[in-house]
Amino acid sequence: MAPKGQHKYSVLLPTYNERENLPIITWMLVKAFKDNELDFEIIIIDDASPDGTLEIAKQLQAAFGADRIVLRPRAGKLGLGTAYIHGIEHATGDYVFIMDADMSHHPKFIPDFIKKQKEGNFDVVTGTRYALGGGVHGWDLRRKLTSRVANFLADTLLTPGVSDLTGSFRLYKKPVLEAMIRATKSKGYVFQMEMMVRARQMNFTIGEVPITFVDRVFGESKLGAAEIVGYLKGLITLAMDI
Amino acid sequence: MGKRAQSILLVFAAGTAAWVLLMLHSVLIPFVPVPQYLDEIAPVLPLWLLVAFGAYSLASIGYALVTFGDCPEAYMSLLKEINEAKTDLKRRGVQID
Ligand SMILES: Nc1nc2c(ncn2[C@@H]2O[C@H](COP(=O)(O)OP(=O)(O)O)[C@@H](O)[C@H]2O)c(=O)[nH]1
Numbered sequence: 001m002a003p004k005g006q007h008k009y010s011v012l013l014p015t016y017n018e019r020e021n022l023p024i025i026t027w028m029l030v031k032a033f034k035d036n037e038l039d040f041e042i043i044i045i046d047d048a049s050p051d052g053t054l055e056i057a058k059q060l061q062a063a064f065g066a067d068r069i070v071l072r073p074r075a076g077k078l079g080l081g082t083a084y085i086h087g088i089e090h091a092t093g094d095y096v097f098i099m100d101a102d103m104s105h106h107p108k109f110i111p112d113f114i115k116k117q118k119e120g121n122f123d124v125v126t127g128t129r130y131a132l133g134g135g136v137h138g139w140d141l142r143r144k145l146t147s148r149v150a151n152f153l154a155d156t157l158l159t160p161g162v163s164d165l166t167g168s169f170r171l172y173k174k175p176v177l178e179a180m181i182r183a184t185k186s187k188g189y190v191f192q193m194e195m196m197v198r199a200r201q202m203n204f205t206i207g208e209v210p211i212t213f214v215d216r217v218f219g220e221s222k223l224g225a226a227e228i229v230g231y232l233k234g235l236i237t238l239a240m241d242i
Numbered sequence: 243m244g245k246r247a248q249s250i251l252l253v254f255a256a257g258t259a260a261w262v263l264l265m266l267h268s269v270l271i272p273f274v275p276v277p278q279y280l281d282e283i284a285p286v287l288p289l290w291l292l293v294a295f296g297a298y299s300l301a302s303i304g305y306a307l308v309t310f311g312d313c314p315e316a317y318m319s320l321l322k323e324i325n326e327a328k329t330d331l332k333r334r335g336v337q338i339d
């Protein structure tokens with residue numbers, strides 16, 4: 001494979017109990033990058049998943065090569081925010097994709113992100129489920145309502161000018177991501193929102209591309225009462241801070 | 243407290259002050275003529291604002307909910323790809339259970 005252009009894309013893939021999803025998302029990522037003749041690496045940050053995700057990751061590394069699949073495991077479940085920091089420390093690309101490993105984010109949109117980024121030389125390109133051409137599959141009314149209320153509150157309190165604040169499928173220029181992570185204090189769901197708010201404050205430019213989101217086919221999503229309370233607390237803390 | 247919280251507080255304080263001034267204009271600023279209809283709406287103004295904001299919130303959440311985009315075709319094609327991926331991964335020696 002002869003990579004076109006001089007850019008390299010690092011994908012940060014945090015995993016916790018994604019034994020079933022990780023091989024398939026990795027396969028789809030490799031396919032998307034190879035089909036589009038792009039240089040890439042996939043950095044898997046596994047937090048000692050009890051289901052043995054790391055073992056599968058090692059098999060993937062053997063199958064696709066250590067230059068393509070980079071393993072950055074950690075000894076315990078330390079959370080998503082620090083997982084990104086840990087992953088980016090070893091990223092060799094000049095651009096970084098952040099996405100979930102549960103196949104809710106489909107690698108087929110990667111060329112759209114890259115095209116958008118080039119169009120406006122954007123610092124950040126964020127995937128939106130709430131624009132024409134986007135959508136969500138597999139959510140019941142309660143889950144949809146939760147998402148809409150969460151977005152409405154965040155929109156009203158933070159006015160970030162991004163249509164899908166809680167989404168987390170994004171492309172960043174690497175130094176921009178580093179600066180944004182350093183400025184971000186929240187954890188959990190608010191982390192992704194704060195990243196966008198800080199991006200605006202730091203005058204980074206943000207582009208949006210529509211994406212479809214298919215709720216996880218394998219495994220359980222973790223949205224419960226505790227996450228909702230955590231979200232509201234985090235949102236208020238953030239609104240007071242900006 | 244950040245800049246945003248400060249400006250929200252400022253707007254809120256200014257609004258409250260303006261409302262108090264309106265309510266007590268005959269005492270505080272007797273020399274300024276105030277039309278009578280303002281006297282009539284002044285007492286219900288804060289409640290009206292609250293209700294208006296609530297209605298706006300409900301309407302925009304409701305509209306967003308009704309127009310929530312579904313993407314069944316994305317789900318169907320994902321299922322197909324999962325099978326394709328599994329076959330190829332097994333061939334490459336990755337354990338699939
Ligand atoms: N490394 C690491 N990954 C995590 C952790 N928590 C969640 N993840 C991963 O982060 C992504 C999003 O998590 P998910 O449970 O799907 O969140 P949801 O989609 O918001 O319900 C998935 O790839 C998870 O495997 C964690 O503590 N550490």
Ligand SMILES: [Mg+2]
Binds near residue numbers: 100102104216221
């Ligand atoms: Mg998920």
